[in-house]
Amino acid sequence: MLKYREITAADNTQIAKIVRDNLEKYNLDIPGTVYYDEGLDRLSDIYGTKDKKYFVIEDSDGTIIGGIGFAKFELKEDTAELQKLYLAEPVKGSGLGYELIALVEKKMIDSGYKYAYLETHDNLKAAIHIYEKCGYREIEKPKEIVHSAMNRFYIKSL
Numbered sequence: 575m576l577k578y579r580e581i582t583a584a585d586n587t588q589i590a591k592i593v594r595d596n597l598e599k600y601n602l603d604i605p606g607t608v609y610y611d612e613g614l615d616r617l618s619d620i621y622g623t624k625d626k627k628y629f630v631i632e633d634s635d636g637t638i639i640g641g642i643g644f645a646k647f648e649l650k651e652d653t654a655e656l657q658k659l660y661l662a663e664p665v666k667g668s669g670l671g672y673e674l675i676a677l678v679e680k681k682m683i684d685s686g687y688k689y690a691y692l693e694t695h696d697n698l699k700a701a702i703h704i705y706e707k708c709g710y711r712e713i714e715k716p717k718e719i720v721h722s723a724m725n726r727f728y729i730k731s732l
C-alpha cells in the first residue's frame with residue numbers, strides 16, 4: 575500500500591538521493607539544476623507553508639520512492655510552480671508520476687492557485703511526455719528566468 579504525505583526531516587536523505595540519481599542518469603548533474611542547490615538535503619526545512627509544499631510517496635516498507643512539490647511562482651499572478659517531480663528507478667513507468675501530478679495540482683487548487691508552471695529539460699523525455707499528457711502547454715522561456723539550466727517551460731490552467 576502506497577502512502578502519500580508531506581515531507582518530514584526523516585525523508586530528506588532519501589528524497590535527495592532519488593533526485594541526484596535521476597539527474598546523474600540524465601546528465602543533468604550540472605550547475606543551474608537542483609543537483610547543486612544547498613537546500614536539496616533539507617527540503618523539509620524549505621517546504622511546509624501554504625505557498626510551498628513537498629509531498630513524498632512511501633511504499634509498504636516505509637521507503638520513499640518519489641516526491642513532488644510546489645511553490646508560489648512570483649512572475650505570474652495566481653500561479654504555483656510544480657517542482658521536483660522525481661521517482662526512484664524501480665517505480666518508473668508505473669503511473670505514479672501521473673498520480674503525483676494529480677495530487678500536487680489538487681494541493682495547488684486548495685492553496686488558491688489557478689495556474690501551474692513548470693520547467694524541465696529536453697533530456698527528461700518521459701517527464702515531458704507526462705506533462706503534455708496531463709495538459710501542460712509549452713511556452714517560451716520567461717524573460718525573467720536567467721539562471722536555469724532548464725530549457726523547456728510549461729503552463730496549465732488548473
